[in-house]
Structures are given as C-alpha cells and as structure tokens.
Amino acid sequence: MQYEGVLQKMQTEMGTPIQYYLVFENDFLNMNQVLDKKLELTFIKHQCLNCGLDKPIYRQGFCKSCFFEIPSAGDWIMRPELSTAHLDKEDRDLDYEKKVQLQPHIVYLANSSNVKVGVTRKSQVPTRWIDQGAHEAIEIVEVPNRYLAGITEVALKEHVSDKTNWRKMLTNNLEDVNLEDWKEKLKPFVPNEAVDYFLENNTETHLEFPVQRYPEKIKSLNLEKAISYTGVLKGIKGQYLIFEDNTVFNIRGNEGLYVGLEIK
C-alpha cells in the first residue's frame, strides 16, 4: 500500500492504547494497524502548511516568510504570557487572536520524562498530553483566556520544569509520581489573578501508548538528509514513530515535508 502527502502531526484518539492516525489530503492511515509492519518513508519535497510552496521549512511546518507573517505563528503561541487579545490589542490579526486566546485554557502538570508545567486550550485536553508523550497528567487551573494561563505557567516554572527530555520520554524507565501532591505543593505559587480558578478534587489522567518495544540507543531520523528510510514500526509515543533498529522519527518535527509512505 502506497501513501503520499504532506506530514502533519498525527491525529489521536484516547483509548487503551491511544490510537494514532496519519492524515493525508485524500487518505488516512491508522498507524496502530501497521505496528510490526515494514514501512518505507521517502522524502519528496517541501510543502509549507500555509502557502503550499516547495520552500524550506523554517518552523512548525511553515516556510520562513509564512512563519513571520501568519497569525497562527505569533510569539504568543509559544509564550502564552504575551497574549494581548483580552486587552483588545492586536499582534498580527485581532479577530483570529480573540478566537484562539479568549477561550478556556488549562495549566497542567504532565509527566513524560519528568514533571513539567504547560498550557493548552481546554479543547486540546488530552490531545496536548498525548502529543507530548506524557504517561500521566493533571489540570491545575482552568482560566478564561490564554494570558491568565501564561502568567500562571511563568509563575509555576520557578518551581517545576517546563521542558520535556524527549530522549528519556522514549525510554521505558519512567517514574509514576503523584501529580495530585505536586499540584497541592504548587498551589501557593499560583498568581493572585488566577487563584480563583484553581481546580479542586480533580484526579490524574493516565495515558497508554501503543509501544511494543522501546528503543535502547536512540537514533533520530533526518529524512531530508537520508531521503529514504525503511524499518519495522515497533511503537508510537508522543508524535514519535519508534522502529525496530532504534530509529525514531518525530512526525511533528517534520511537518511540512511531503513524503511517500509505503507499507511493505
């Protein structure tokens, strides 16, 4: 079976285990069903997720000029505390920014390689946690806009990491920690503006990824350089495909690559 199209982060569905879908323009593939099968990935060209042109991908699947122009790549995406739509203040496109920023947001703790704090739109729970490869997570506050979530995250990251170690995330020696305890410990550091939104009595969510075999010594695939790679798929975690020979491929990190995928 042969597929072809531009890579975008895999769609997911909560389940035991989580289900992953690679979605192309006219086709989609449930990746869980090709576990244990041999896949051949081939780099064909670039295709910017905004303009569609064959230009080098700069970040987040966009070419450089799109990345610096389009509203969905503003600085407030990666740094929510810079959000200004609640002040009626435009960054690149106020209508778009109002739509995205002025909706319920969650500040959460997730454990993928270590406990970390993060921000997401409420509609992206648990998708965000799945994409990060977290095996457990819990909401801390639910606030009405992105700015409040951002300043809460900034305050909390004085006391807990805001980074994931993806290499460790892809190994099997992960700790289960009590995130409810962590949440209570962090409560005093939630800023005044957000303290009324602290969530009481919620519990941890546990996530189970479809991984048959974890890699031992991780090799990261650079498909643009290699042009072609063939391997047996042994697992999926976060947005990573894990192959039998310890090669891993980050689908999200390769958004905007137009590839061929053959199931052998």
Ligand SMILES: [Zn+2]
């Ligand atoms: Zn572009």
